[in-house]
Amino acid sequence: MSLYEDAVLVLKDYEGRDEQQRGLRDVYLEHLAEHPDGMYKPCQAGHVTGSALVIDPVGGRVLLTLHKKLGLWLQMGGHCEPGDSTLAGAALREAVEESGIPSGLTLLEGGPVRLDKHPIPAPCNWHLDVQYAALARAGATAEISDESLDLRWFPYAEVAAVADTSVVRLVEATLARLGA
Numbered sequence: 351m352s353l354y355e356d357a358v359l360v361l362k363d364y365e366g367r368d369e370q371q372r373g374l375r376d377v378y379l380e381h382l383a384e385h386p387d388g389m390y391k392p393c394q395a396g397h398v399t400g401s402a403l404v405i406d407p408v409g410g411r412v413l414l415t416l417h418k419k420l421g422l423w424l425q426m427g428g429h430c431e432p433g434d435s436t437l438a439g440a441a442l443r444e445a446v447e448e449s450g451i452p453s454g455l456t457l458l459e460g461g462p463v464r465l466d467k468h469p470i471p472a473p474c475n476w477h478l479d480v481q482y483a484a485l486a487r488a489g490a491t492a493e494i495s496d497e498s499l500d501l502r503w504f505p506y507a508e509v510a511a512v513a514d515t516s517v518v519r520l521v522e523a524t525l526a527r528l529g530a
Contacts, residue, residue: 401427
């Protein structure tokens, strides 16, 4: 199965928590139907990305990266690469690369936590982000990568003070999935 086929299946199975999320799922599926190259950065109409919120449920904290180009505190994530065979695998790869946590990250069961479509500078126009959550071991130590200006653990209650609405919603959806 190709990464494209995997993404279509993941999105078809994604139920979403509300009508807005189900609508985004349909937008993503329409995009992929119209753009067979829609999984990769060169697709100028936009492309699917995979991200993962790294969370330490025992410590009550999430790991955010200060994005080098955007200057925003975000979850780990990025572009799909030709070697990726699944969307979940791409999100986990990005989480490992950007968090510097070499082992012990596992994706939260149940597939993506939420979807987020956001504009990016031309020529690509849109990121169609499929957002997962990656569970870290209690007390996991992160190490900054070349892709970040900074990397920090934030208690759940502090996320809204440093991150944008998309990240706050991702934390809320992850905590709801965890039953926290």
